[in-house]
Amino acid sequence: MELNGGQALIKSLEMEGVEVMFGLPGGAILPVYDPIIDSPIRHILVRHEQGAGHMAEGYAQATGRPGVAMVTSGPAATNIVTPLCDAYMDSVPIVVITGQVGTAAIGTDAFQECDTTGITMPVTKHNWLVTEAQDIPRVVREAFHVATTGRPGPVLIDVPKDITDPKNPRSAMEWYWPESVDLPGYKPTVRGHPRMIREAARLICQAERPIIYAGGGILKANATASLVELAELTGIHVVTTLMGRGGFPDGNPLCLGMPGMHGNYTAVTSMQRSDLLVTLGARFDDRVTGKVSAFAPDAKVIHVDIDPAELGKVRRPDVPIVGDVRLVIEELVKAVRELGGRGAQADRAAWDAQLADWQRRHPLVDEQPDDGSVLKPQFVIETLRDATPDDTIVVSGVGQHQMWASQYWRFDNPRTWINSGGLGTMGFGVPAAVGAKVGRPDRMVWAIDGDGCFQMTAQELVTAASERIPIKVAILNNAYLGMVRQWQELFYEERYSEVYLSPDLPNYAMWAEAMGCEGFRVDTADDVLPTIEKANSIDDRPVVIDFRVDYKEKVYPMVPAGGSNDDIILDPSMGQGGH
Amino acid sequence: MADAKPVHHTLSVLVENKAGVLTRVAGLFARRGFNIYSLAVAPTDDERFSRITIVVDVESAPLEQVQKQLFKLINVVKITELAPDEAVERELMLVTVSAEPGTRGQVIELVQVFEGSIVDVGHDAVTVMLAGASDKLDDFEELMRAYGIVELQRTGRVALPKLERQAPRLRSVSGKVG
Ligand SMILES: Cc1ncc(C[n+]2csc(CCOP(=O)(O)OP(=O)(O)O)c2C)c(N)n1
Ligand SMILES: [Mg+2]
Numbered sequence: 001m002e003l004n005g006g007q008a009l010i011k012s013l014e015m016e017g018v019e020v021m022f023g024l025p026g027g028a029i030l031p032v033y034d035p036i037i038d039s040p041i042r043h044i045l046v047r048h049e050q051g052a053g054h055m056a057e058g059y060a061q062a063t064g065r066p067g068v069a070m071v072t073s074g075p076a077a078t079n080i081v082t083p084l085c086d087a088y089m090d091s092v093p094i095v096v097i098t099g100q101v102g103t104a105a106i107g108t109d110a111f112q113e114c115d116t117t118g119i120t121m122p123v124t125k126h127n128w129l130v131t132e133a134q135d136i137p138r139v140v141r142e143a144f145h146v147a148t149t150g151r152p153g154p155v156l157i158d159v160p161k162d163i164t165d166p167k168n169p170r171s172a173m174e175w176y177w178p179e180s181v182d183l184p185g186y187k188p189t190v191r192g193h194p195r196m197i198r199e200a201a202r203l204i205c206q207a208e209r210p211i212i213y214a215g216g217g218i219l220k221a222n223a224t225a226s227l228v229e230l231a232e233l234t235g236i237h238v239v240t241t242l243m244g245r246g247g248f249p250d251g252n253p254l255c256l257g258m259p260g261m262h263g264n265y266t267a268v269t270s271m272q273r274s275d276l277l278v279t280l281g282a283r284f285d286d287r288v289t290g291k292v293s294a295f296a297p298d299a300k301v302i303h304v305d306i307d308p309a310e311l312g313k314v315r316r317p318d319v320p321i322v323g324d325v326r327l328v329i330e331e332l333v334k335a336v337r338e339l340g341g342r343g344a345q346a347d348r349a350a351w352d353a354q355l356a357d358w359q360r361r362h363p364l365v366d367e368q369p370d371d372g373s374v375l376k377p378q379f380v381i382e383t384l385r386d387a388t389p390d391d392t393i394v395v396s397g398v399g400q401h402q403m404w405a406s407q408y409w410r411f412d413n414p415r416t417w418i419n420s421g422g423l424g425t426m427g428f429g430v431p432a433a434v435g436a437k438v439g440r441p442d443r444m445v446w447a448i449d450g451d452g453c454f455q456m457t458a459q460e461l462v463t464a465a466s467e468r469i470p471i472k473v474a475i476l477n478n479a480y481l482g483m484v485r486q487w488q489e490l491f492y493e494e495r496y497s498e499v500y501l502s503p504d505l506p507n508y509a510m511w512a513e514a515m516g517c518e519g520f521r522v523d524t525a526d527d528v529l530p531t532i533e534k535a536n537s538i539d540d541r542p543v544v545i546d547f548r549v550d551y552k553e554k555v556y557p558m559v560p561a562g563g564s565n566d567d568i569i570l571d572p573s574m575g576q577g578g579h
Numbered sequence: 580m581a582d583a584k585p586v587h588h589t590l591s592v593l594v595e596n597k598a599g600v601l602t603r604v605a606g607l608f609a610r611r612g613f614n615i616y617s618l619a620v621a622p623t624d625d626e627r628f629s630r631i632t633i634v635v636d637v638e639s640a641p642l643e644q645v646q647k648q649l650f651k652l653i654n655v656v657k658i659t660e661l662a663p664d665e666a667v668e669r670e671l672m673l674v675t676v677s678a679e680p681g682t683r684g685q686v687i688e689l690v691q692v693f694e695g696s697i698v699d700v701g702h703d704a705v706t707v708m709l710a711g712a713s714d715k716l717d718d719f720e721e722l723m724r725a726y727g728i729v730e731l732q733r734t735g736r737v738a739l740p741k742l743e744r745q746a747p748r749l750r751s752v753s754g755k756v757g
Contacts, residue, residue: 117599118599118602121599121602121603121606122606125653126652126653129598129599146653183653184595184656185594185595185653185654185655185656185657186653307651308647308650309644309647309648309650309651311647312641312643312644313644
């Protein structure tokens with residue numbers, strides 16, 4: 001069957017099982033947009049290419065399937081660099097297709113030419129510049145394979161116009177679909193080394209103060225059920241990182257919540273005092289370790305990751321295990337059982353009592369004053385949490401609101417928390433929520449966003465309204481770039497430089513209405529629940545609620561940047577002082 | 580230790596012969612903050628692959644991390660670390676040296692001592708080719724400075740594993756390769 005390159009590209013996506021793609025056309029990609037009209041693939045027309053990239057990420061994180069975005073050359077390609085980098089940092093499988101000027105024009109500074117593969121090389125797992133129409137199915141097959149196997153990540157395919165344009169003879173190709181991929185330099189290891197697994201099981205049984213340090217890899221590998229089994233078998237408590245929230249249910253008594261710079265006291269301190277960190281799909285990020293040389297000084301480390309380069313990158317493991325974290329946990333469970341299971345565990349009564357005592361003495365604290373003088377952001381999140389179904393998907397921007405959402409939400413299901421952890425991309429929230437809702441139309445999707453973040457990508461609510469994607473957005477409007485304000489307050493002697501945004505400009509409710517959404521504004525604690533309930537009842541268009549929250553509120557606990565986790569600061573206003 | 584020589588390691592990296600592969604390798608070193616001391620690229624006997632020989636300054640990063648990150652590149656097929664005493668390493672130098680009639684004899688004599696050859700002759704300069712281990716080239720370069728180096732070009736190291744270690748049976752013939 002003879003096809004042109006544009007048809008072959010769309011057909012290849014169909015062969016990969018793509019149901020939806022996010023994008024915006026332009027000159028160089030025009031011939032690929034034409035066959036979309038006849039394809040069962042749903043295309044969602046975004047208002048800015050950054051939105052397409054984050055939607056693909058939100059879709060991928062909510063569903064576990066690769067997200068697809070397609071844009072034109074030049075400025076469109078550069079617009080999607082931020083989502084590529086975001087996906088690279090958070091290991092999110094997305095496939096981005098960019099148009100390119102014709103092969104003969106490459107290198108001539110042609111109109112809307114840019115060196116897309118050159119620019120995106122450092123922020124993709126791999127990228128391809130396709131120069132022959134005949135190569136298209138093979139490259140698409142390779143791209144999906146690379147994006148979704150091993151450590152997942154973003155890939156990019158750059159497609160010059162002459163190989164897709166039916167008017168150009170170079171676009172002619174004979175259709176085929178490759179049975180398999182041939183990448184001699186790419187063979188991810190998925191099975192852990194049996195001797196290392198036995199050694200890990202031995203350390204687990206002997207440890208007196210073990211902690212399971214569970215990261216985003218748990219979600220990528222769909223390892224939640226195995227992790228619960230391992231934790232319950234051994235009785236070991238679990239901390240879940242910002243990327244790992246929901247990978248182990250918060251409702252499980254063994255869950256200690258989030259560690260790190262804004263982690264809770266018990267999660268942070270239990271790692272510090274532990275004698276064994278069972279590290280599962282986590283990467284010793286600086287936001288978790290604080291000062292590395294002072295991090296968990298007495299702990300031996302078991303480190304399981306599918307990416308061998310993570311083992312020993314920051315902290316030298318005593319037992320390194322390369323493999324798919326779900327398969328490795330399953331083997332670990334067997335190995336622990338062989339050693340005697342629960343009965344073979346060291347006596348940890350003292351440690352468990354210590355953890356319980358820390359939890360009792362240092363819970364997360366917040367207080368909504370009765371006099372109604374201010375609205376506390378934590379109160380808004382708690383009310384929202386209690387008024388929405390358990391499997392609601394929560395998506396956030398980056399800043400204080402993100403930390404409060406991670407701290408105060410109760411994540412009992414995997415893939416219910418979607419945020420930008422590694423890159424910390426303001427503006428991630430709204431488009432990622434759109435992508436998540438497209439992937440999971442059966443779920444309620446709430447974006448918890450900052451006023452600053454919202455202004456970066458709010459236009460994608462137009463996309464959501466016109467495509468009838470009914471996401472809900474809670475803006476925690478503190479009139480500030482709050483997280484930056486917090487640092488200026490604490491570390492720059494309250495010298496506030498360029499962080500004030502104004503609560504009323506823009507008028508968020510009116511802006512929402514102008515974008516085809518329902519818009520509300522909430523000033524008082526009494527209005528919080530009724531407005532959320534109103535929002536929950538609307539299912540035919542997006543909803544935005546502008547919550548006017550206390551601008552003075554800060555995120556606690558906090559480990560100052562570069563400091564040791566031993567120097568964790570608790571909320572001073574709660575009269576507990578430092579530690 | 581202050582004036583100790585930097586620690587160098589040689590990595591022999593087999594890569595797929597695809598457009599942009601050198602950029603991927605060089606870019607990885609740049610963005611991970613690893614230092615390249617020298618680099619040489621050449622085709623292999625199999626046209627699908629090329630070999631990049633990289634000498635890494637391992638004070639900039641642990642060698643293990645460099646290798647692991649390199650191996651993550653999809654086009655990198657195989658990495659062999661060539662420790663200095665387990666590899667044959669050679670480098671080629673072309674150097675144009677001032678050689679006035681009065682000093683020309685001395686230059687020629689040194690070239691002979693170093694087993695180099697003169698590949699071009701001008702009125703007051705000669706161009707010398709010298710192949711050998713890198714420190715031999717360093718020594719020669721140092722000696723030539725006294726006469727005046729006009730231009731100098733070195734290729735960077737290429738290396739292969741020593742045969743003795745890999746295949747003991749070949750020991751009997753290895754005398755030839757020395
Ligand atoms: C694209 C981008 N620019 C700048 C920053 C730095 N930054 C981190 S948090 C933050 C403030 C975010 O403000 P807002 O969305 O209002 O959230 P808040 O902290 O007030 O909850 C800024 C500017 C960033 N993370 N991303
Ligand atoms: Mg704000």
